Amino acid sequence: MSEIVVSAPVARKEPTPTTLFGETLEDDYRWMREKKSPEVLAYLEAENAYTTAGMAGTEAMQARLYKEMLSHIKETDESVPYPDHGWFYWTRTLEGSQYPVYCRQKAVTAKYDPSGPEEVLLDVNLLAVGQPFMAVGGMGVSPDGTLLAYSTDNTGFRQYTLRFRNLVTGEELPETMERAGSFTWAADSKTLLYTTEDEVTKRHDHVFRHMVGQPVNSDVMVFAEPDERFNLGVGKTRDGKYLLLEAGSHTTSECRFLAASEPTGEFQLIAERVDDEEYSVDHREGLFYIRTNDTGKNFRLVITGVGSGGRESWTELIAEDLQAPLEDFDVFHSFLVSSRRRLGLPTIAVSRFDESGKPGTALEIAFPEPVYSAGSHANREFETSVLRYSYQSLVSPASVFEYDVATGVSTLLKQQEVPGEFDRERYGSDRVWVVANDGVKVPVSVVYRRDLFKKDKSSPLYVYGYGSYGYPLPVGFSAARLSLLDRGVVMAYAHIRGGGEMGDPWHDAGKMMVKWNTFTDFTTVVESLVAQGYGAADRVAIEGGSAGGLLMGTVVNARPELFRVVLSHVPFVDVMNTMLDASLPLTVAEYEEWGNPNEAEAFAYMKSYSPYDNLKAGAYPAMLVKTSLNDSQVMYWEPAKYVAKLRTLKTNDAALLLHINMDAGHGGASGRYDYLKEIAFDYAFLLRELGVEG
Numbered sequence: 001m002s003e004i005v006v007s008a009p010v011a012r013k014e015p016t017p018t019t020l021f022g023e024t025l026e027d028d029y030r031w032m033r034e035k036k037s038p039e040v041l042a043y044l045e046a047e048n049a050y051t052t053a054g055m056a057g058t059e060a061m062q063a064r065l066y067k068e069m070l071s072h073i074k075e076t077d078e079s080v081p082y083p084d085h086g087w088f089y090w091t092r093t094l095e096g097s098q099y100p101v102y103c104r105q106k107a108v109t110a111k112y113d114p115s116g117p118e119e120v121l122l123d124v125n126l127l128a129v130g131q132p133f134m135a136v137g138g139m140g141v142s143p144d145g146t147l148l149a150y151s152t153d154n155t156g157f158r159q160y161t162l163r164f165r166n167l168v169t170g171e172e173l174p175e176t177m178e179r180a181g182s183f184t185w186a187a188d189s190k191t192l193l194y195t196t197e198d199e200v201t202k203r204h205d206h207v208f209r210h211m212v213g214q215p216v217n218s219d220v221m222v223f224a225e226p227d228e229r230f231n232l233g234v235g236k237t238r239d240g241k242y243l244l245l246e247a248g249s250h251t252t253s254e255c256r257f258l259a260a261s262e263p264t265g266e267f268q269l270i271a272e273r274v275d276d277e278e279y280s281v282d283h284r285e286g287l288f289y290i291r292t293n294d295t296g297k298n299f300r301l302v303i304t305g306v307g308s309g310g311r312e313s314w315t316e317l318i319a320e321d322l323q324a325p326l327e328d329f330d331v332f333h334s335f336l337v338s339s340r341r342r343l344g345l346p347t348i349a350v351s352r353f354d355e356s357g358k359p360g361t362a363l364e365i366a367f368p369e370p371v372y373s374a375g376s377h378a379n380r381e382f383e384t385s386v387l388r389y390s391y392q393s394l395v396s397p398a399s400v401f402e403y404d405v406a407t408g409v410s411t412l413l414k415q416q417e418v419p420g421e422f423d424r425e426r427y428g429s430d431r432v433w434v435v436a437n438d439g440v441k442v443p444v445s446v447v448y449r450r451d452l453f454k455k456d457k458s459s460p461l462y463v464y465g466y467g468s469y470g471y472p473l474p475v476g477f478s479a480a481r482l483s484l485l486d487r488g489v490v491m492a493y494a495h496i497r498g499g500g501e502m503g504d505p506w507h508d509a510g511k512m513m514v515k516w517n518t519f520t521d522f523t524t525v526v527e528s529l530v531a532q533g534y535g536a537a538d539r540v541a542i543e544g545g546s547a548g549g550l551l552m553g554t555v556v557n558a559r560p561e562l563f564r565v566v567l568s569h570v571p572f573v574d575v576m577n578t579m580l581d582a583s584l585p586l587t588v589a590e591y592e593e594w595g596n597p598n599e600a601e602a603f604a605y606m607k608s609y610s611p612y613d614n615l616k617a618g619a620y621p622a623m624l625v626k627t628s629l630n631d632s633q634v635m636y637w638e639p640a641k642y643v644a645k646l647r648t649l650k651t652n653d654a655a656l657l658l659h660i661n662m663d664a665g666h667g668g669a670s671g672r673y674d675y676l677k678e679i680a681f682d683y684a685f686l687l688r689e690l691g692v693e694g
Contacts, residue, residue: 006053008656009046011644012039018580021600025576025613029641035629044629044640044660051624051657058684061693065483065680070673071420072479080400080414081105081112082388084380087145088112089121098671099124099134104141121148121167132663133630133670138182141167142189143240147212149192151180156630156665158202162194164212175216177208182233184243186263193222193234193243193263202585202632204231207245209263223256223267228588236260237283238331239382242306243267244281250469250592253278257288257306271310282331284382285357289331290314297504299326301338317359325503330376333383335405338362339375341472344443344501346374348389350405363408369393370431371445373476388413392477394447394491395427418479426450427485432492434521434528440509442521443501445475445493446534452488460690461535462491463526467498467518468547469593470507480679487692489541490534496521512595513605519554526562538564541686545569546634546666549625553611553642556620563621565689567682570627570666574638575610576603585632612642619652622689624682628664636660655689 013028034040055062075095081088086107091100102121105112121139128134137151137160146168151160162180164173181204183194190212195204207223210216222245225232229249236243245256245267252275256267270281270288279292287303294300294311301318318326318338324347330337336351336359345367351359367374377388377400385405392398397416404411432444453459462484466473473495484491495501498510498518510518522542530537540563544552549571556566572578579597582588595602607613623646627639643658650656659681661668669675687693 006050008050008647009043009644010647011043011640018577020580020597021603023603023607025607027577027641029637029644030577032637032640032644033635035636044636044662047640047643047658048660048662051659054655054657055681055685058688061684061687062677062680065683066677068420068483068486069480069676069680072418072422072482073676074417074419077417080378080388082378082380083107083110083112083384084141084378085143085145087141089378093672094125097125098673099128101125102139119167122150122165127152128671133665135667135670137180140183140185142185143187144189147185147189149183149185151183153665156628156661156663156667156670157632158665159197159632173212175210175212175214177210177216177219182235184234184236186243187240187260188263191263193245195232195234200583200585201228201588203228203589204233207232207234228582229592231589237281238379239283239333242283246280247273248278249589251276251278253280255279255281257281257283268307269310270304271314282329284331284333287357289317289329289336291326291329293504296320296322297508298322298324299503301326301329327500327503328376330379330387332379332387334385335359335387337376337387341501341503344472344495345372346472348374348376348387350387350403350408352405365389365403365410367391369396369429371429371447371475372396373474392416394429394445394475394477395424397424397477397479416477422479422482428453432529432532432534434525436497436517436521436524438517440497440521442497442525443495444525444529445495446490446529447481447485447492448490448534449485449488452486453490455533457530457533457536459488459490459535460539460541460692461526461529462489462541462543462686463494463522463529464492464543464548465494465496465522465525465551466544466546466548467494467496467510467522467551469498470500470504472500480676480683483680483683484687487687489687489690489692492525492529492534494522494525496525511593513602515594515605516609518551519558519609522551523555523559523562539690541565541567541690543567543569543682545571547572549573549634549639550575550611554609554614556623557611557614557616560618560620565686566621566623567686568623568625568639569668570631570634571611571625571639571642572634573611573642575606576613578635578638579606584635612638612645615642615646615649617649617651620646620650620654620656622654622656622685624655624657624659624685626659626661626668626678626682628661628666628668630663630665633666655685657685 016030018025079091081090088105101123131154133156135153139150148165151162162177179197181195192210197204205225208219210219230247243258254273258267300320302314304313324340324342328339340347349362349364351362372393374391377390387403399415400413401410430446433441549568552568553573597603627636
């Protein structure tokens, strides 16, 4: 490990204690919340300068890693064109360009013609000119194909501006909507429904109706959501007949519908919200198809006639499966698709409708590997005889297949090309089950290079974790990952409780007042992998971001001796101060995930794991903590305060670096080349601290 010789920044202390339920939270660095303060900006720049100095000597390694990663990416490439009501749509990337180009072609025949004329819908590279950051939030072409609605963010704060483009003339229309969220077109190709977010809390709480060509200030407010736990979203059924307006919290939802041909009408409620019940809706032949957890955590599928009333009218179509949660469904004119998770892995089953509209026997699509990700791809058309689905694994590049519903045959349309010296047979993946402290079996996905891995407890081991919001940690392919695997690093992905790998019960077992299960699951996974020979006890690196950054902070506080290196991205580490401030974005809605610290029992429990509040004097592993100035999800000051406080407490000389991207948000750099450079930076730190230089 290289010792850092440049003095670390020393943050000024300004005690601002908070006392609640007889306990005092000490906070010496709350002043860092003043984003526009010259003192704050100077401090952040000093941290960046210190990190640059701390990474001195790794420049060649960073350059080599970046070159390797780039060599495994087909820089000029195209996605698989998909049909959508008379057009084929796809994206293209060009060598040297940071962003994609969105294209389409008029469908003359049933198949895309690669030699035919193309039309550029949106070149994001042009939008990004002169901007340090550029992200497209959403895109939607009007039903008649003449207008494009699209939203962009040029700061990383996830605050989007909605715009319109005439696709016949190429003209940009004058009207724009600020702080726009989801949007959907009505059948007349002139009316657009869109949501807007509150400027302070960033909660999507209003729905407006806009007529293209009319002033935005004449837009009609369609709906307002007063409950601070809920966000609004708008969409459309796949058959295009109904507009949908959904209100959802982390645990509860309700949906309204309106005929797409009558956009000035009144939305009708499908079923009123009931706490801790969720449902989602699509439509086919006069029936709403509804996925709901009204009778069980693993969800079932019901049907009901349009406008026939609430839950009392629902008829069960697919029963709850206690072993395989119903994660999603897709309904088409002639068939139904159900997506489940079985033992934490996704499944896709297809049922054909008979003449009476009843789905027949479900046929499950077979997948060849023990660890993989799969799901529906771009299926825009309701009248179709095929299903597009995606598939990838830790060792197999992303692929798009087309499944013929009549024959049950899958055809590969495209597998992502991996240039350079890549042979998937060199790499192996395992599905490992680790027994947690309370006897629950936790799945872990492991990948390694076969010729460099021996189960002799000598390999450097990398373990990634998240475990929150019911989010199933994906196990997809990564070309960048090859740079670690080719240096002998064994990489593991821990599917700990709090995630969604086994459905809502898995999520419930790792949130609120049982959140510690997430943290102990992770440490047990690390210990078990070492015991099974997947890595050396003194060469363990861990990584997590956002809520996974909370995971990093908590497990390091609890078991610092287990880890040698920590990569923590945009970490949610100041749990108590953030969750006690209802004026911050997301806070109130997050009570359903973490608890409300204004309640005594929740306060005590959350305080027991909050990383910032549990730092203490002692030795800590080497850490690289990363954040972005314009992050709207986890504010930059959380990791900045965490690092400042930790510097006053750590007793060893292990590296502690904080890097702030001054031009980005929660997801880091927006350009694909810039993003690769960020990964190369992270990997250089990790390899140096693990002693892997080759």
